[in-house]
Amino acid sequence: MFGYIKPLKPEMKVREFDTYQAVYCGLCRELGDAFGPFAKLTLSYDFTFVALLAMGLREEFPGFCKGRCMANPFKKKNCAASSPELSLVAASAMVLFYHKVRDNIHDARGFRKVGFWLLLPFAAGARRKAKKRFPEVDAAFSSLMSSQFQLERQHTKSIDAAAEPTAAALRQMAVLLGKSPEEKRVLERFGYLLGRWVYLMDALDDLEDDAKRRCYNPFLERWDVGPQGPDDRQKTEIIAYGRGMLNVTVAELGVTYELLELKRYKPILDNILYLGLPNSAEEVFRKKAPSA
Numbered sequence: 679m680f681g682y683i684k685p686l687k688p689e690m691k692v693r694e695f696d697t698y699q700a701v702y703c704g705l706c707r708e709l710g711d712a713f714g715p716f717a718k719l720t721l722s723y724d725f726t727f728v729a730l731l732a733m734g735l736r737e738e739f740p741g742f743c744k745g746r747c748m749a750n751p752f753k754k755k756n757c758a759a760s761s762p763e764l765s766l767v768a769a770s771a772m773v774l775f776y777h778k779v780r781d782n783i784h785d786a787r788g789f790r791k792v793g794f795w796l797l798l799p800f801a802a803g804a805r806r807k808a809k810k811r812f813p814e815v816d817a818a819f820s821s822l823m824s825s826q827f828q829l830e831r832q833h834t835k836s837i838d839a840a841a842e843p844t845a846a847a848l849r850q851m852a853v854l855l856g857k858s859p860e861e862k863r864v865l866e867r868f869g870y871l872l873g874r875w876v877y878l879m880d881a882l883d884d885l886e887d888d889a890k891r892r893c894y895n896p897f898l899e900r901w902d903v904g905p906q907g908p909d910d911r912q913k914t915e916i917i918a919y920g921r922g923m924l925n926v927t928v929a930e931l932g933v934t935y936e937l938l939e940l941k942r943y944k945p946i947l948d949n950i951l952y953l954g955l956p957n958s959a960e961e962v963f964r965k966k967a968p969s970a
Contacts, residue, residue, distance in 0.1 A: 682879045683872075684723035685946065686953040694946050696756065700742050701733070701943075702726045704758025707745055708768040711760070713804045717768075720775045724876065725767050727950055732763035732855045734943035763855070769808035770815045770851055776805035777823045784827075785893045815851055822847035830894035837923065840896035841877040848873025864937045871931040875924060875955065882920045883962045885913075917966055924959050931955075 685698060705726055709717040733740075740759040747755050758764060779801040782794045809816040825843035834840055852869025856862035881888075881895050888895035889907040897903075897920065901912045908916060928951075935951055 680876055680880050680883075681723050682876060682883075682955070682958040683727040683950060684954050684958060685949045686957050689953050690946070690949055694949070697943070698726070698730070698946050700756040701730050701758045703745065703747065703755050704742075704760075705729050705764055705767060705771075706747075707757050708760060708764040709771065712765065712768050713772055713807060716800060717772060717804055720771055722771070725771045727947075728770070728851075728855075729758070729764055729767040730943050730947055730950075731938075732767060733758070733761065734940045734947060735855060735857075735861065735938065736763065737941055739942065766812060766815070766854060769812045770819075772801075772804040772808045773812075773816050773819045776801040777819050781823065781826075785891065787891065812854070814854060818847045818850035821850075833894065833899055835896065835899045837878070837881075837896040837900060840881070841874045844877035845870045845873035848876070861938070864934060868931065868934045868938070871927055871934060875927045875931060878920060878923055878927065879959065879962060882916070882924075882966065885916065885966065913966055917963055921959070921963065928955050928959075 685695075687695060690698070702721070702723075706718050706721045709721060738761075740761040742756050743759045744754040745757040747753070779794050779797050783791060783798065786794055805816065822843045825846075829840055829843070849866050849870035852865040852872070853862050856865045881897055884893075884895060885897060885903075886907045887893075889898055889903055889905055892905055897916050898908070901908065901916060903912055932951060935947075940947065
């Protein structure tokens with residue numbers, strides 16, 4: 679996804695960070711084994727969080743193993759062992775990567791557009807493999823992109839409407855992590871709220887770039903921002919409005935999360951949700967603060 683769903687490392691115990699890193703490396707290994715070495719370059723904090731959540735909900739524990747890292751092949755590292763949960767998350771990452779490449783081709787100009795066109799054959803091949811394994815995931819993200827393109831063509835000023843496709847896609851993916859009907863219902867709402875939060879964060883983070891490239895952004899549309907980007911008054915208003923939307927979303931996300939019965943990894947997931955998400959938001963807001 680976008681790299682916003684990450685832990686606040688200074689607040690983690692050493693063993694918690696080691697476990698987080700092992701799941702991160704395990705997902706990296708799963709991507710490489712299933713889709714080739716270049717797939718590892720799509721690894722993100724966001725899907726590591728989804729992997730932790732998926733594995734944390736299961737009674738079965740595949741454990742950890744030793745593996746070599748492409749970045750440091752001379753030293754073996756702890757990796758989460760392959761599991762159905764890692765397989766689902768890796769496939770989801772590749773399907774989303776394909777659709778992001780298509781979206782970037784639509785938005786980019788010049789050499790950036792050429793670069794994304796060159797990436798497309800690899801992304802399309804990985805998507806085909808993922809679709810065979812998890813057609814539900816592919817259907818969810820395909821629906822997302824179709825709805826998103828339609829909203830962008832309409833230049834909707836409704837931020838809630840603009841966030842809906844991403845929220846709906848994450849809702850459908852999260853349901854696949856559940857086993858019982860009750861667990862699926864909670865995950866359905868959790869995934870929706872997480873997708874909404876990610877979309878809002880990305881839109882806020884990309885304000886200036888989207889204005890410069892004349893790409894759709896619901897905050898720019900709502901405030902009628904021109905290609906010069908938001909002025910100080912607009913920035914102040916957008917930050918205040920965006921902060922409120924994010925706070926409401928993450929508060930309900932926390933309430934929904936507490937309904938899940940986690941078998942493991944709760945301290946790590948707590949750190950990401952209650953400390954990491956607010957910290958990621960503040961990092962974005964600090965960059966957007968109007969000049970003194």
